[in-house]
Amino acid sequence: MSKTTPLGNLPYPQPTDLADIPVHLQSLAEAVDGRTVLRFADAATRDARVTSPVAGMVAWLDNPGRLFHYAAGHWAQVTPAPVLRANYDGGSTVSTTYTETLSDALGDPMATAFTAPVSGKVIVTVGAYMFATAAAGAPGIPVCYMAANIRQGTTVTLAAADERAASAGGPTRASATTQFLVTGLTPGGAYTATPCYRASAATTTANYDNRFVRVDPA
Template sequence: MNLRSSWVAETGQTREDTRLTQIGATTPANPVQALSGVLPGSHDGRSRLAGFRLEGTAAMSATIHEGRAVIQGQTSQGFYPVTLTSSEVVTFAAGNAQYSRIDLVVLRIYDNLYDKSSNLNEAKIEIIEGTAGPTPKPPAVPALCLPLWKVTVVAGASAGNGGINWSTSVEDLRNSVVAIGGILPVEKTVQPGAYPGQYQDSGGALQRWDGGAWVPYPSALGGIVPSSASTLIASYTGQYRDTAGGQLQRWNGSAWVPAVPGPYFNDSLDSGYTVSTTYGTALTGRTTLLTLTFTAPASKAVILTFGSKITLVGTNLAGSGLMSLRITKGTEVYRDITTDDYAVVGSTSTAATGAVSTSTTQRLSNLTPGASYTLTPHYKTTNTSLKAHFDNCFIRVDPQA
């Protein structure tokens, strides 16, 4: 047989055997044991795990291609490196006449020093045959066995009637192993890490063992999750990611939100007027209510800018039109309209129609980070005989860093 092993045979181990099986692949399971598995790699670099690949080559036979692996024994036994230098053919027994069964293709170590039942000292590729039944299950795996493939042998399968369907009846059981400190390419079962700082490639993202779970690599270092892995679930509040659209986002504990929110902007190009001398939100001729809602940043401060084109219409009356903002946080009033000090004002001192574009910039501070604030414009005129028209109204909020 072409399967080579080290330190199993009582006599006859050659220097070639030793060279071929010095693998150095011991992904730790604990301080003294390694995980059993197959070394990754392929001839063309396109496959993560090509060792011990199964290829159906006849109705009831398959070829197991070359590869290297390690098989961990009991604590005192250590691990056994094995190497298959050229392919081997395995042949399955014909199927049961009535029921299907599940067979396992395994790498198996026979070490007579620990198991006297076989009187063997060698490594073998074997088929462990399952029991046929209405609901077949895989057979039990003996000690010092590394399962490679699970093969379903349907009822009546034989060389004379088509045999095994190699495209639908085979399941890959191989797991990979690498040397200590190497990045493990995960293929099947995800094993717990053996030490904080261990890395694995889950197929779509690099992960780090933090002592209790595998977490995305950027979160372990406090870095920014790249856009290529932006679908990953966040690991902690305060983690950042780069989205496919190039926007930096921060995990707030329940959702990804812009890391630097804003600017926020809303406007209305509909003209309306008021003849009320007290502040109100309604404008005759305007059908929609202009508002703006923003989320307060961590700095607790924003820059607020708002304005309007104010046109005053009257007969021999001078006066003003004013626009001011009422600011609320839910049902709580952050800033009410009790004074004209924060308003934008359009005035005329003539008896003719007057128009002016006006705006103001203010700083809002002592906001609650993460809270939503709503800005609602209110309008008034200084005289009921003077119509104050408001057009091109806008509100803009820029969070401060």
């Protein structure tokens, strides 16, 4: 009866085994097969071939030309890449509640798709060039706010809030940005991060230009 190596559990024959070299080589090849870097044309081909993946498997996909590993019940990029979306078309709002669409702006809402990493955590960064038509509120109180809604499908899992917003004061133009950590995401789940905006008072107009949102795996 063949024995196995102590670390990789790879089979090898014993002196008492039948001298059937093809069978022994086949046993070794099948044991090694799932431990190599697998190569497939795309995810559909991989999933059709690897019907019962196990944690630690590694596969290269020609499309999109990236390396994936199997962990936490799904295939994930070995080195997840950040997702960035920018919009250089300016717009404005007088809404005092968060809105995802600015007046006179093209390309809104800026829903930015990302896949949750194995950790279930991402860092979201939003920023813009902001200014208001007039100051509002007490001195030092921001007039322009920019945050983001996080959705899984159509469900908002983390709503925009001032404590996670980039903000700027009155008529003086300012470049503002902020980062915040999002946790509790489903590994491999499809999500979107959508920038949203509000003014601190309906009597002033909050303006935004050179807007961007970036999502980094954490």
